[in-house]
Amino acid sequence: MTRNPADPVQIALTDLCFAVDGKQILRGITHDISAKRTGIVGRNGSGKSTLARLIAGLVPPTTGTASIDGHDLSQDRKQALIDVGILFQNPDQQIIFPTVREEISFGLRQLGHPKARADEMTQATLEEFGKSHWIDAHVHSLSQGQKHLVCLMAIVAMTPKLIILDEPFTGLDIPTKAQLTRALAQYHGNLLHITHDPADLAGYDHVIWLEAGQVAQTGDAPAVLNAYVDAMTAIGGTDDIADIAS
Amino acid sequence: MEKNVALIALFAALIAALGLIPKLTLGFGVPITAQTLGVMLCGTVLGSKRGTLSVLLFLLLVAIGLPLLSGGRGGLGVFATPSAGFLLGWPFAALVTGLIVEKWRGGSLAVVAGVASVIGGIVVMYAFGVAGMSVALDKSLVEAAVLVTAFIPGDLIKAVIAGMLTAALFKARPASVLSRYAA
Amino acid sequence: MISLTSPVKTRAHGWPAGLKLAGLCAATVGLFFIQNLAVHAGILCVIVAIYASAGPLFFKTGLRQLRLIWVFIAIVAIWHIWTGDIITGGTVILRLVSALALANLVTMTTRLTDMIDVVRVLTAPLARLGLNPAALEMAIALVIRLTPVLAQKGGNLTQAWRARSPRKPTWQILLPFTVLALDDADHVAEALRARGGFTPMKED
Numbered sequence: 001m002t003r004n005p006a007d008p009v010q011i012a013l014t015d016l017c018f019a020v021d022g023k024q025i026l027r028g029i030t031h032d033i034s035a036k037r038t039g040i041v042g043r044n045g046s047g048k049s050t051l052a053r054l055i056a057g058l059v060p061p062t063t064g065t066a067s068i069d070g071h072d073l074s075q076d077r078k079q080a081l082i083d084v085g086i087l088f089q090n091p092d093q094q095i096i097f098p099t100v101r102e103e104i105s106f107g108l109r110q111l112g113h114p115k116a117r118a119d120e121m122t123q124a125t126l127e128e129f130g131k132s133h134w135i136d137a138h139v140h141s142l143s144q145g146q147k148h149l150v151c152l153m154a155i156v157a158m159t160p161k162l163i164i165l166d167e168p169f170t171g172l173d174i175p176t177k178a179q180l181t182r183a184l185a186q187y188h189g190n191l192l193h194i195t196h197d198p199a200d201l202a203g204y205d206h207v208i209w210l211e212a213g214q215v216a217q218t219g220d221a222p223a224v225l226n227a228y229v230d231a232m233t234a235i236g237g238t239d240d241i242a243d244i245a246s
Numbered sequence: 247m248e249k250n251v252a253l254i255a256l257f258a259a260l261i262a263a264l265g266l267i268p269k270l271t272l273g274f275g276v277p278i279t280a281q282t283l284g285v286m287l288c289g290t291v292l293g294s295k296r297g298t299l300s301v302l303l304f305l306l307l308v309a310i311g312l313p314l315l316s317g318g319r320g321g322l323g324v325f326a327t328p329s330a331g332f333l334l335g336w337p338f339a340a341l342v343t344g345l346i347v348e349k350w351r352g353g354s355l356a357v358v359a360g361v362a363s364v365i366g367g368i369v370v371m372y373a374f375g376v377a378g379m380s381v382a383l384d385k386s387l388v389e390a391a392v393l394v395t396a397f398i399p400g401d402l403i404k405a406v407i408a409g410m411l412t413a414a415l416f417k418a419r420p421a422s423v424l425s426r427y428a429a
Numbered sequence: 430m431i432s433l434t435s436p437v438k439t440r441a442h443g444w445p446a447g448l449k450l451a452g453l454c455a456a457t458v459g460l461f462f463i464q465n466l467a468v469h470a471g472i473l474c475v476i477v478a479i480y481a482s483a484g485p486l487f488f489k490t491g492l493r494q495l496r497l498i499w500v501f502i503a504i505v506a507i508w509h510i511w512t513g514d515i516i517t518g519g520t521v522i523l524r525l526v527s528a529l530a531l532a533n534l535v536t537m538t539t540r541l542t543d544m545i546d547v548v549r550v551l552t553a554p555l556a557r558l559g560l561n562p563a564a565l566e567m568a569i570a571l572v573i574r575l576t577p578v579l580a581q582k583g584g585n586l587t588q589a590w591r592a593r594s595p596r597k598p599t600w601q602i603l604l605p606f607t608v609l610a611l612d613d614a615d616h617v618a619e620a621l622r623a624r625g626g627f628t629p630m631k632e633d
Binding site for chain 3 (some may be wrong): 272275314378
């Protein structure tokens with residue numbers, strides 16, 4: 001029972017707010033996302049990562065709603081596993097099991113597949129990425145870039161309709177970044193890519209620029225990215241790093 | 247020297263962090279408090295000397311007023327409760343657990359670490375715990391022992407888990423399981 | 430990390446920590462030698478009055494500590510009602526509450542820095558046995574600094590688990606968590622070495 005990840009996906013955010021410890025992180029975001037390749041840019045601290053987790057349903061909103069194809073994923077975790085996968089920044093804080101086989105099979109078993117079937121699907125995923133020989137590898141023997149790929153494969157194996165990427169290229173060298181970008185570009189489903197570096201979003205359709213928890217600008221990728229880069233360069237000329245948040 | 251201080255401090259922080267992350271389960275939804283598992287791991291991974299110092303450091307920080315026990319508990323008050331005997335038994339548990347893993351070299355590490363965790367983390371810890379409870383509640387040792395029997399099955403499972411984790415850690419990073427190397 | 434010292438200032442906040450701790454030890458031992466129910470009741474009343482004198486916020490915080498022992502109070506109460514030995518049961522319960530309340534009082538009225546000073550004094554003799562006082566102070570600071578960081582990483586691991594499973598994380602998450610602690614220990618050791626370790630540099 002494999003679904004087609006190429007099914008279109010509709011993300012709906014309605015007056016989405018998130019606050020923690022009295023600090024307001026997202027302030028009333030209302031937006032619909034249905035492009036195949038969407039980017040979210042913003043400075044560090046703009047709320048991008050929080051937004052990613054709210055869309056994935058990992059964290060419930062303080063007020064407002066986030067839904068994918070009408071499903072509230074913070075309530076329906078089983079549907080969440082079917083609809084969305086999320087790739088985090090640091091593989092060392094993401095990979096749970098000691099072997100590649102276990103790590104990739106884990107999500108498949110959680111989806112309800114019996115052990116033999118999950119193993120089959122794991123091998124199929126590894127073959128898809130040309131890494132069949134990794135099946136019995138121990139995670140600790142892999143390089144950082146290889147670990148990033150294992151995390152990606154573990155998600156792709158579950159064929160979610162949408163993969164959210166939370167700054168997944170942080171700290172990677174140029175060749176590894178290029179290889180992972182290529183692997184992502186081949187994904188049939190939707191991608192939602194969170195980043196502070198506009199270069200990561202080459203070829204993307206739609207971009208949302210988040211500033212201090214609100215949507216500053218949104219639209220076609222080239223236009224929004226140019227505006228974003230100009231604004232960021234201007235701020236770079238000031239000394240706002242001196243300000244301490246109260 | 248710096249490596250020792252760092253390891254002792256980080257494992258004390260690990261025990262504390264185990265009280266802060268969401269509660270773990272055994273896989274069938276049964277929740278476990280992972281902090282005593284952390285004490286067992288101090289012994290099985292760091293060995294007797296560093297493991298004991300790590301647990302002592304943790305208890306010191308609890309005593310001086312930091313809310314590091316699961317549920318945000320801490321301060322001198324926790325050492326004045328009937329279960330204070332268990333806390334005082336933690337460093338001895340780590341000591342005995344560490345000694346067994348260091349000295350018993352034959353057989354699988356999972357078994358050795360598991361048995362060590364039972365002897366240190368349960369037998370030794372409960373000895374102190376039951377004694378403390380008997381004094382605080384003004385009951386005989388047998389009566390106090392009866393009160394705590396309900397917790398033993400859960401702790402036995404934790405000891406088995408400690409064994410498996412130690413063996414898995416040794417497989418992934420042999421050099422980090424210090425109990426199997428020089429003192 | 431916030432300590433359990435009360436932000437409500439009392440006169441006791443200014444008393445020497447060493448004296449408070451010594452007094453606490455003596456008082457706790459004393460409590461266990463008193464067998465008289467009426468005396469225990471009187472002692473507890475005094476303690477409650479001390480808590481109340483510091484204001485409602487202080488009192489409420491102190492009261493919350495009772496959650497540490499309510500199970501034991503219930504067990505003792507049921508036990509002694511069953512055996513008919515109410516007086517002993519009452520004595521045990523009052524003693525438990527008093528001991529806890531006194532210990533908690535010291536914690537709530539003593540600053541962390543004052544406690545660390547006492548630790549420094551008490552562990553000074555251990556220097557002869559090889560305990561490096563600078564190392565102990567550094568270790569205390571490291572745990573305080575790194576516990577929230579490690580907890581955050583553990584939280585990320587549990588989130589990564591929940592991103593692929595509808596169930597709560599199991600014990601298996603402790604393997605990568607322990608590895609993170611070991612890696613952090615490596616980085617911290619490096620940083621300590623880069624800053625000169627624990628031997629103070631000699632003046633020329």
